[in-house]
Amino acid sequence: MLVGSVLSFHGMAHSTAPSFAPRIAAIGKAYNPVERKAGRDTYFGFRFLPAGGGEPVDIETSIILPGWAVPEVFDGRTFRVVYLQSSGRPLKNEAIDIEILSGRDTGFHDSVDARPAGAWLTIPLGAAIGCFGLFGVKAHKKKADRAQKALEGGDTVGS
DSSP, X not given: OHHHHHHHHHHHHSBOOOOOSOEEEEEEEEEEEEEEEEXXXXXXXXXXXXXXXXXXXXXXXXXXXXXXXXXXHHTTOEEEEEEEOXXXXXXXXEEEEEEEOSSTTTTOEEEOBOOTTSGGGXXXXXXXXXXXXXXXXXXXXXXXXXXXXXXXXXXOTTO
């Protein structure tokens, strides 16, 4: 059961909903950090201005960046961002890989896995292993109870 729990939590911490959406990689400046709550979940967003021109992109992510709540620290830093360009996802333009290239916390890097056959698969795998362990514990307990009753009643084990 413990192995199943660890696998499930690992999958939840290192993945997001799988997607075939195009992955866009860009370097640019980040501005206007915002925090959004959806139920118990917290998501973060910012305006991303790609280097070399191009339209600004509103990025959303579950990745927590250092200096998030302080616009004076956040605004103007250069990021390398890989995001999923899809309007059909809960987070629009979801950043799945972020690296800070300038300013405070230069070198910070974090990512989540959005591959269709990625880390999210450890969630159902862990749940299955956990259930298998639970059923094994229950079966072992039943067998031990029968053996205890047989010993108390003078019967032999297995009858």
